[in-house]
Amino acid sequence: xxxxxxxxxxxxxxxxxxxxxxxxxxxxxxxxxxxxxxxxxxxxxxxxxxxxxxxxxxxxxxxxxxxxxxxxxxxxxxxxxxxxxxxxxxxxxxxxxxxxxxxxxxxxxxxxxxxxxxxxxxxxxxxxxxxxxxxxxxxxxxxxxxxxxxxxxxxxxxxxxxxxxxxxxxxxxxxxxxxxxxxxxxxxxxxx
Amino acid sequence: xxxxxxxxxxxxxxxxxxxxxxxxxxxxxxxxxxxxxxxxxxxxxxxxxxxxxxxxxxxxxxxxxxxxxxxxxxxxxxxxxxxxxxxxxxxxxxxxxxxxxxxxxxxxxxxxxxxxxxxxxxxxxxxxxxxxxxxxxxxxxxxxxxxxxxxxxxxxxxxxxxxxxxxxxxxxxxxxxxxxxxxxxxxxxxxxxxxxxxx
Amino acid sequence: xxxxxxxxxxxxxxxxxxxxxxxxxxxxxxxxxxxxxxxxxxxxxxxxxxxxxxxxxxxxxxxxxxxxxxxxxxxxxxxxxxxxxxxxxxxxxxxxxxxxxxxxxxxxxxxxxxxxxxxxxxxxxxxxxxxxxxxxxxxxxxxxxxxxxxxxxxxxxxxxxxxxxxxxxxxxxxxxxxxxxxxxxxxxxxxxxxxxxxxxxxxxxxxxxxxxxxxxx
Numbered sequence: 128x129x130x131x132x133x134x135x136x137x138x139x140x141x142x143x144x145x146x147x148x149x150x151x152x153x154x155x156x157x158x159x160x161x162x163x164x165x166x167x168x169x170x171x172x173x174x175x176x177x178x179x180x181x182x183x184x185x186x187x188x189x190x191x192x193x194x195x196x197x198x199x200x201x202x203x204x205x206x207x208x209x210x211x212x213x214x215x216x217x218x219x220x221x222x223x224x225x226x227x228x229x230x231x232x233x234x235x236x237x238x239x240x241x242x243x244x245x246x247x248x249x250x251x252x253x254x255x256x257x258x259x260x261x262x263x264x265x266x267x268x269x270x271x272x273x274x275x276x277x278x279x280x281x282x283x284x285x286x287x288x289x290x291x292x293x294x295x296x297x298x299x300x301x302x303x304x305x306x307x308x309x310x311x312x313x314x315x316x317x318x319x
Numbered sequence: 320x321x322x323x324x325x326x327x328x329x330x331x332x333x334x335x336x337x338x339x340x341x342x343x344x345x346x347x348x349x350x351x352x353x354x355x356x357x358x359x360x361x362x363x364x365x366x367x368x369x370x371x372x373x374x375x376x377x378x379x380x381x382x383x384x385x386x387x388x389x390x391x392x393x394x395x396x397x398x399x400x401x402x403x404x405x406x407x408x409x410x411x412x413x414x415x416x417x418x419x420x421x422x423x424x425x426x427x428x429x430x431x432x433x434x435x436x437x438x439x440x441x442x443x444x445x446x447x448x449x450x451x452x453x454x455x456x457x458x459x460x461x462x463x464x465x466x467x468x469x470x471x472x473x474x475x476x477x478x479x480x481x482x483x484x485x486x487x488x489x490x491x492x493x494x495x496x497x498x499x500x501x502x503x504x505x506x507x508x509x510x511x512x513x514x515x516x517x518x
Numbered sequence: 519x520x521x522x523x524x525x526x527x528x529x530x531x532x533x534x535x536x537x538x539x540x541x542x543x544x545x546x547x548x549x550x551x552x553x554x555x556x557x558x559x560x561x562x563x564x565x566x567x568x569x570x571x572x573x574x575x576x577x578x579x580x581x582x583x584x585x586x587x588x589x590x591x592x593x594x595x596x597x598x599x600x601x602x603x604x605x606x607x608x609x610x611x612x613x614x615x616x617x618x619x620x621x622x623x624x625x626x627x628x629x630x631x632x633x634x635x636x637x638x639x640x641x642x643x644x645x646x647x648x649x650x651x652x653x654x655x656x657x658x659x660x661x662x663x664x665x666x667x668x669x670x671x672x673x674x675x676x677x678x679x680x681x682x683x684x685x686x687x688x689x690x691x692x693x694x695x696x697x698x699x700x701x702x703x704x705x706x707x708x709x710x711x712x713x714x715x716x717x718x719x720x721x722x723x724x725x726x727x728x729x730x731x732x733x734x735x
Contacts, residue, residue: 154362157373158503158533160355161380167347168381169388174340176325177404179348180735181431182452189456206463209731222341223735227435229345230352234436237353246441249360249428256443263360263444266427267434267451268458269419274431275459276470277416278406281424282348282432283735284413285378288406290385292480292491295408299417306421311367314425318361318368328624387540393549399623399648400549404733489547496541500534 151243168286177222178287182274184227186210191218206275251318262317324392328402349436358436360428360444367425370513372506379499390492405477412470427451553617555646562645571641572656573628575665579689582607589626589651594640605630605662606693613640617647626651634658667695 154160171178190210194201201207210218238244250259274280277299279288285303288296323329327337355377356362365371392398424430427448429437434452437445459466481488527535565571573581581589582605591608593600600610611619613636621627627649629637637654644652655662667690671683690697 154356154373155351155354156529157355157376158380158530160351161377162384162533163351163354164348164377164381165384165388167344167351168385170347171344172385172389172403173324173392173398174326174344175337176328176402177733178735179344179432181435183735185431185449185452185456186460189453189460193457193460204460204463205467206460212731220338222337222732225338225341226345226348227432229342229347230349230432230435231345231439232342233346233349233351234353234358234439235349236346237350238358238440241354243353243358244440246443248443249437250444259444260447263427263429263448264451264454266423266425266429267448267453268455269423269426270430270448271423271452271455272459273416273419273421273423273455274452275416275456276466277413277420278409279735280420280432281378281430284406286381286385287735289378289382290389291403291405292386292488292495293405293408294478294480294483295410295413295475296406297480298408298410299413302414302417303421303424306418307367307425308421310422311364311425314364315368317428318364330624383537383541387537387544390544390547390549391540394544394547396551396648402622402624406734487545488549489545492544492547493541496537496544500537503530503534 151238152241164286165290168290171287172290175222178283178291179226180223180279180283180287181227181230182271182280182283183223184221185271186275187218187221187224194218251316253319254317259317262314324398325402328399348432349439352433352436353440357433358440358442358445360437360442360448363430363433364425364428369509372510375506376503379502383496383499386492386495390488405479408475408478409471410473410475412472415469423455551647555648557646562642571653573653574656575662576686576689578605578628578655578662579666579693583689583692589628590621591628591630592621592640594629594631594636599632603659605659613643616640616643621649623647623649624651625649626653628653628655630655630658630662632659634660663695666690666693668698671697 155163168179186207187210190201190207193204193207194211201211210221212218235244248256248259250256270280277284279285279296279299281303284293284296285300287293289300323331326332327340332340352358355373357374357377362371363374366374389398389400389403393400420430427434427444429445429448431449431452434445434448438449439445463470479488479491480486481491484491524532578591582591591605593604593608593610594613594616595610596612597610600608604610608630611621613631621644627644629640629644629652631637631640634654634657637658641652641654657664669686669690671686672679675683687697
């Protein structure tokens with residue numbers, strides 16, 4: 128088909144028409160999506176006095192798992208211990224954990240409404256599944272590492288800190304873009 | 320005028336209810352992430368190949384929207400900005416962590432939030448990415464004794480750009496709006512160039 | 519005619535225009551509440567009349583002894599006066615620095631001064647800035663000396679009274695004072711020494727150890 132030929136010629140099909148041909152309805156205008164996201168973030172500020180986040184849910188989950196396997200290890204680990212606290216509340220009863228569960232539900236809802244839910248692996252047509260998944264795992268590891276070192280990820284720091292004019296968050300944002308652009312060239316193979 | 324927001328900080332509801340709030344806010348968050356197409360690694364990394372700058376557009380529109388909202392609500396005395404949590408600045412780990420995070424973003428194609436949106440819509444690479452984050456978290460936790468020096472280095476406390484630059488809050492807000500609008504215009508030029516190259 | 523140009527703009531251009539206008543207006547924004555505030559005098563008058571804004575010295579002594587960590591005790595006198603003597607667990611914020619102090623609006627704050635006047639005035643300042651949980655120590659340090667540090671006890675007390683008196687003696691000793699008999703000098707004249715008081719871990723601050731990490735990403 129024309130769309131497949133196009134993908135062989137150019138590594139990154141860009142137009143929404145291709146997306147539509149492949150699966151579901153076109154994505155929402157990015158500016159409108161941004162306004163929607165911004166209002167959700169504002170709601171978090173007004174209702175909770177905090178912003179969004181995601182990496183904290185991963186640390187809480189890991190802390191819970193480590194605590195379940197070996198409480199002494201968890202309590203002794205300076206990074207994980209605060210997620211356990213004094214044990215009076217379950218580590219998974221954390222704001223970010225519930226928020227991330229909501230992210231799952233909200234994304235699923237949006238996907239279902241737009242017919243964009245399907246079991247697939249996002250990759251270029253000439254890349255193996257194993258190769259893509261290997262890169263995904265490696266990228267995730269780097270992301271996990273970087274996010275905890277930086278005390279946040281794009282949702283927690285870039286969006287939240289950005290909106291609150293947090294100086295460190297803005298420096299963080301610049302670094303994220305710098306790091307990504309620097310390495311992008313060597314990752315093109317995933318999308319060929 | 321009685322300031323009562325942030326509601327939670329003024330005790331209008333308790334911890335249990337806040338978890339429900341978290342879930343609802345998360346739904347909104349995930350909904351708009353997927354709406355924007357950020358459940359797709361392809362769409363996300365297109366930003367870094369300069370073919371589709373939706374990441375920049377969505378992120379900065381969200382930032383500007385929330386920033387203006389906060390500014391006006393605080394100005395009207397409806398929101399106590401001093402009670403909104405600000406992650407304390409630590410220059411070195413935030414910059415270094417940001418670089419690593421940026422690399423992880425473009426290697427794997429997601430970030431923590433978008434990986435959840437991705438796996439929710441059936442993408443195996445999103446799921447694997449999320450598992451990778453878990454592994455990275457475990458690694459970080461157990462390497463923490465070596466990293467703690469860096470983790471706590473160069474603290475500056477909760478610091479805003481207006482404080483750092485010694486400018487009034489509103490001036491920085493206006494500057495951010497201008498920068499974002501200039502960026503959006505630039506993005507449209509870059510995308511136009513990219514589509515001309517394809518055509 | 520003026521609406522024609524607006525309808526020719528694309529969605530994105532309209533959004534950009536709106537952002538530009540909102541951003542421009544925000545140039546004048548103040549996010550810290552400012553120094554010029556508005557007061558609801560009727561509400562304040564009611565509070566004053568119902569005396570809902572006071573804490574008595576003995577109540578405060580109880581709070582301190584119970585190691586309560588859910589409030590902040592603020593001494594609004596100068597730093598030299600604070601150094602000479604202050605109620606244990608008190609922080610020093612001279613009344614002139616109150617508007618700029620790092621006091622969060624959702625905290626409970628108890629103010630005191632020597633006779634109480636500055637504390638009462640500080641109470642009004644904080645309430646005006648939107649603080650809702652502000653109290654003053656009734657009678658100030660003078661009353662603290664009278665009631666807590668140097669109390670006078672009746673000679674012939676009933677057995678129930680004896681128990682209460684014994685407790686008050688303990689309290690007095692704890693804070694560095696001692697009970698006096700009726701014909702000694704008035705409490706106000708007694709020189710004060712800052713007691714060495716051991717209040718254990720929670721000295722006016724919520725213990726962080728063992729508390730679960732709540733904020734941040």
